[in-house]
Amino acid sequence: MSFPAVLRSEWTKIRTVASTVWTLAAAAVVTVGMSALLCVFLNSQFENMPKEQQLAFDPTASSFAGMSLGQAAVIVFGVLVVGTEYSTGMIRTSLAAVPRRGSFLAGKLLVATALALAVGLVTSFVSFFTGQALLGEHSIGIGEPNVLRAVFGAGLYMAVIALFAMGLTMVLRSSMLALGILLPFVFLLSPILGSVDATQKVAYFFPNVAGSRIMQTVPAVLDGSEPPYGPWGGFGIMAAWAALAVVAGYAVLRKRDA
Amino acid sequence: MIEAVGLTKRFGAKTAVDQLSFQVRPGHVTGFLGPNGSGKSTTMRMILGLDQPTSGQVTINGRPFRELGNAQRNVGALLDAKAVHGGRRARTHLLSIAQLSGIPEKRVDEVLAVVGLQDVARRRTKGFSLGMGQRLGIATALLGDPRVLLFDEPVNGLDPEGILWVRNLMRQLASEGRTVFVSSHLMSEMALTADHLIVIGRGRLLADMGTQEFIAHNSAGFARVRAAGNDQDGRKALAAALTAAGGRVLQEPDGALRVTGLELPHISDLAHGVGVRLWELSPHRASLEEAYMRMTQSSVEYTSTEDPRAELWEPDPLALPAWEDGAAAPEVPQDGFFAPPPPGAGGKPFLMPGSAAELAGTAGTAPNNPEDTR
Ligand SMILES: Nc1ncnc2c1ncn2[C@@H]1O[C@H](COP(=O)(O)OP(=O)(O)OP(=O)(O)O)[C@@H](O)[C@H]1O
Ligand SMILES: [Mg+2]
Numbered sequence: 001m002s003f004p005a006v007l008r009s010e011w012t013k014i015r016t017v018a019s020t021v022w023t024l025a026a027a028a029v030v031t032v033g034m035s036a037l038l039c040v041f042l043n044s045q046f047e048n049m050p051k052e053q054q055l056a057f058d059p060t061a062s063s064f065a066g067m068s069l070g071q072a073a074v075i076v077f078g079v080l081v082v083g084t085e086y087s088t089g090m091i092r093t094s095l096a097a098v099p100r101r102g103s104f105l106a107g108k109l110l111v112a113t114a115l116a117l118a119v120g121l122v123t124s125f126v127s128f129f130t131g132q133a134l135l136g137e138h139s140i141g142i143g144e145p146n147v148l149r150a151v152f153g154a155g156l157y158m159a160v161i162a163l164f165a166m167g168l169t170m171v172l173r174s175s176m177l178a179l180g181i182l183l184p185f186v187f188l189l190s191p192i193l194g195s196v197d198a199t200q201k202v203a204y205f206f207p208n209v210a211g212s213r214i215m216q217t218v219p220a221v222l223d224g225s226e227p228p229y230g231p232w233g234g235f236g237i238m239a240a241w242a243a244l245a246v247v248a249g250y251a252v253l254r255k256r257d258a
Numbered sequence: 259m260i261e262a263v264g265l266t267k268r269f270g271a272k273t274a275v276d277q278l279s280f281q282v283r284p285g286h287v288t289g290f291l292g293p294n295g296s297g298k299s300t301t302m303r304m305i306l307g308l309d310q311p312t313s314g315q316v317t318i319n320g321r322p323f324r325e326l327g328n329a330q331r332n333v334g335a336l337l338d339a340k341a342v343h344g345g346r347r348a349r350t351h352l353l354s355i356a357q358l359s360g361i362p363e364k365r366v367d368e369v370l371a372v373v374g375l376q377d378v379a380r381r382r383t384k385g386f387s388l389g390m391g392q393r394l395g396i397a398t399a400l401l402g403d404p405r406v407l408l409f410d411e412p413v414n415g416l417d418p419e420g421i422l423w424v425r426n427l428m429r430q431l432a433s434e435g436r437t438v439f440v441s442s443h444l445m446s447e448m449a450l451t452a453d454h455l456i457v458i459g460r461g462r463l464l465a466d467m468g469t470q471e472f473i474a475h476n477s478a479g480f481a482r483v484r485a486a487g488n489d490q491d492g493r494k495a496l497a498a499a500l501t502a503a504g505g506r507v508l509q510e511p512d513g514a515l516r517v518t519g520l521e522l523p524h525i526s527d528l529a530h531g532v533g534v535r536l537w538e539l540s541p542h543r544a545s546l547e548e549a550y551m552r553m554t555q556s557s558v559e560y561t562s563t564e565d566p567r568a569e570l571w572e573p574d575p576l577a578l579p580a581w582e583d584g585a586a587a588p589e590v591p592q593d594g595f596f597a598p599p600p601p602g603a604g605g606k607p608f609l610m611p612g613s614a615a616e617l618a619g620t621a622g623t624a625p626n627n628p629e630d631t632r
Contacts, residue, residue, distance in 0.1 A: 002360070009357040016350035017343060089341030093398060096306045096335050097358045099324040257309040 006098060006107030014111060019080050024115065027073035027158070028123040034066025035127045039134040046138055058218040059140040060150045063131020064124050067154055067215070071208070074116055074158050075182050078165030081112045082249075083175025095258050105170070105250055113163045120158025124151050146217040146231075153214030153235065160235075164207055164242040170249025173256075204228065211238030259284055259437055260305060260406060264314035267300050267461075274300045276461035277314070282439045284405070287432045289452030289469070290441040291550060293558040297461040298441045299337070302410050305439075306335055318406055330359040330402030336409045339395035344384025348375055348394055351383060356401050369397040374423075388415030396424070407431055409440040413447060425451045445547035449473075457550065459557020469546065476553045477544035481522055483529070484514040484538035492534040499532045500525065514538060 014020050042062055046054065085091040098104040128151045132139035142148055169178040186208050194203040203209050204227040213227060213234030227234065260282040267275040275297040282288045292298050303309040305316050307323035318326060318333055326332050342351050352366045370376045373393040378386070383394060392415050399407055409428075413421045421444075428451050432438045442448050448455070448469075455472050457465040465472055483500075485492040497507045497515060505520035517525055522541060529536050 005358050005360050009354045012350060012354040012357055013343075013346070016347065016354070017345045019345060084343055084345075088343045089338055090343050091341075092303075092306075092308055092337055093341045093355065094358075095308055096333075096337065097330050097355050099307055099326055099329045101324075255310075257303070 003103055003107065006103050007111055010107045010111040014081065014115060017084070019084070020077055023073045023077035023080065024119045027070045027077065028119055028126075030073060031064060031066040031070030031123050032127045032130060034069055035062070035064050035131050036066075036134055038065050039063055039131040043134060043136050043138060056218055057138065058216055059132065059135055059138055060128070060147050060217045061215050063135065064127040064151075064154045064215065066127065067124070067157070068212075070123070071158065071161050071186065072183065074120070074162050075165045075186065076179065077116065078112065078162035079169045079175050079178045079182065081108065082166045082169040083173075083178060086173045087175055092258050101253050102250065105246075105253055109163060109166055109246060112166060113159050116162035117155060117159035121152070121155030123158065124154035127154070140217075144217075149231065150215050150217050153231065156235065157211050157214060157238070160211060160238050160242050161208065164238070164245050167242060167245025167247075167249040171245065171252050173252070205237060207238040207241035210234040210241075259320075260316065260318055260439060261320075262301070262305075262314065262316040265301065265304060265311055265316050266313045267297070267304060267309060268312045274461050275304070275311075275458075278458065278461065278463055279314075280456050280463060280466050282437055282456070283454070284437040285432055285435050286454050287428045287438045287440060287452045288454045288456060289448045290439060290456050290458075291443075291445075291448065291554075292441075292458040292464075293554050294560045296458050296554075296557065296559070298458065299410055300461075301458075302335070302337060302408050302439075302441070305408060306333065306337070308337075328359055328402075330355075330361065330404065332402075332404055333406045333408065334399035334402055334404035335407070336392075336395040336399045336412055338410070339388075339391040339414075342383050342391070342394065345382055347380050348383055348386070349379040351394070352397060352401065355398060359402055361401055365401060365403075369400045372400060373397040389417060389420055392416055393420070396427075404436070406437040407439070409438075411441055411443065413442060413444060421447060445545070445550055449546035457553060459554050460559065462557075464553055464557065472553075473544055473546050473549045476549035479544045480516050480518040480542050481520065481525055482510070482514050482538060482540045482542055483517055483525055483536060485529075486535035486537050488513060489534070492532075495532045496529055496534045499528045503528055516542075 039062060042057075046057075049057075085094060094104060095101060128142070132141075140147055142151065165178065165182055168182065169175065172178050172181070185206075190203055190206050190209055193199040193206075194209060210227070210229065211234060213229065214231040216231070229237065262281075263279050265275055265278040266273070274295075278297075278301060290298050290301070300309060301316075304311050305318065305323065315322065323329065323333065346354075349366060349370065352369065353363060356363070356366050367376070367379075370379050373396050375390065375393050375397065378390065383391065386394065392412065396409070396412060399409065412428075413424050416424060425447065428438050428440060432453075440452070442451075452469050455465060455467060455469050456463070457472070465476070467475070483496065485496055493513065493515065497509075500507050500515070500517055500520060503520060503524065505525070506518045508516040510516055520528075522539060526536070526539060529539075
């Protein structure tokens with residue numbers, strides 16, 4: 001049993017199950033669709049926006065704003081890739097064929113993360129160009145400063161949030177539990193804590209909050225609430241969270257009975 | 259070759275497997291028997307490195323499973339037929355597992371044909387029946403053409419044709435020199451399939467011996483004797499004579515006597531001696547089921563309790579001798595199970611159930627079973 005064999009097997013597993021295929025497709029469609037709608041809206045309402053907002057307008061980030069919703073599908077993808085092994089009992093069949101659990105985990109994470117990255121990149125580029133086309137005169141070119149970094153960053157964000165979800169599911173060994181923690185965390189806790197002054201500083205270090213900094217090209221200078229890290233610093237924080245989840249997941253997989 | 263040494267597994271306070279040591283040798287089908295919850299599946303999971311033993315160890319061809327280089331070529335296992343992703347098609351499920359060991363795609367189609375699933379190969383497995391799932395699990399075990407095979411209740415849910423097929427498959431695999439370790443609750447099937455038995459109860463080893471030896475050791479055959487006509491006196495006289503000669507006598511519901519401890523010719527002579535004509539004198543050979551039940555009686559953890567309705571039923575006066583009408587041996591189906599009393603248990607002249615409770619106990623837990631090693 002070699003590592004490429006594990007990769008081939010995990011690839012077969014992912015592509016032969018409808019749920020993983022659909023969640024990734026949903027991530028792309030939701031992100032591109034929502035972003036496009038927002039860009040149409042922004043373009044038509046731009047003149048009515050307050051002056052400060054016009055100045056701080058970030059055409060790049062706006063063109064994949066739909067990712068804030070699309071990431072839900074990527075999270076579900078990550079959770080399902082790992083979680084269904086446990087919920088179906090497939091994990092025992094898998095581990096009875098791959099005694100080295102490290103190889104099994106690495107293979108699974110590598111294939112699923114690479115796939116999330118590929119889908120993420122395609123999504124972010126399509127979303128960017130679609131959005132710019134719809135923004136009309138307020139659009140920005142890919143060659144402008146920081147823009148390419150933000151578009152790539154959006155793809156990376158997708159991959160790392162998926163990896164984080166997989167690591168956490170490995171620890172919890174249950175899709176339901178993982179989704180029950182991740183979705184409220186991303187869609188309720190982060191925005192709520194992020195909007196209250198007292199807790200904002202904590203929220204800055206949440207993986208999704210820190211990671212999304214890489215998608216912005218304009219610093220939020222106007223309200224004076226700039227996070228204490230740059231785009232790559234924020235991405236690094238998110239990556240550290242994902243690494244932590246994966247290491248914890250590996251420890252659980254190695255120690256616990258399957 | 260599978261070798262367990264002092265294998266122990268605790269789940270919290272529950273000791274599922276307790277100091278188990280055994281060897282499963284190649285070239286034989288080794289049956290793995292034990293009541294529900296006795297630790298068979300847990301032992302198999304430990305063999306496959308899925309569960310970590312609390313203490314002790316188990317090796318396959320001298321090495322722990324997790325250190326085997328090419329696991330699937332060495333060991334194939336059916337643990338839980340339902341352990342598949344229902345959204346995946348049968349063929350791609352097998353393919354994903356085959357790819358782990360670089361097993362060619364051709365082999366996937368081969369094993370699908372072997373287990374008879376070629377027609378549903380492209381169906382999602384969630385629509386599979388119990389038996390179809392079981393066949394898919396067997397296909398998984400066969401994928402790597404392994405030297406060692408583990409099957410946890412493989413015939414569970416199979417149709418008679420499938421059961422026969424599994425029996426022949428096991429025997430064939432063993433005859434090719436492989437190690438075949440198979441658990442089952444179907445005793446009649448095991449008697450036909452396994453040449454060697456490992457029996458556990460409450461996680462402990464109860465027996466490790468050849469199937470025939472096991473049957474001979476743990477059960478006694480008996481003779482069925484029927485006096486001519488419905489001759490009450492004759493029956494009484496015969497029973498008295500048989501008992502006097504050292505036999506144990508129980509009366510069956512239809513009036514026949516069940517005799518243990520006497521050879522058939524001796525019974526015939528005794529009948530002749532008391533002038534009783536016989537309409538039946540037939541040997542009853544012990545079955546694996548009886549032997550197994552007798553051995554594991556005391557280790558059974560999950561027994562059904564008596565239906566409370568039974569208390570409405572008044573047992574006949576206890577003083578009646580065994581052969582009196584109304585006092586009957588526990589009713590048995592045609593060739594069903596009846597556990598002969600353990601040798602030397604109680605030592606009563608007539609083995610007559612002393613009470614309804616003891617009667618029930620014959621089929622459940624015997625209070626004073628000498629085989630109880632605990
Ligand atoms: N993961 C677990 N956590 C806690 N207890 C467990 C676990 N797995 C098994 N057990 C317990 O260990 C004991 C042995 O279970 P096991 O499944 O090995 O029995 P078995 O011999 O396979 O029974 P059956 O004939 O019903 O399949 C049972 O009491 C069971 O409740
Ligand atoms: Mg079991």
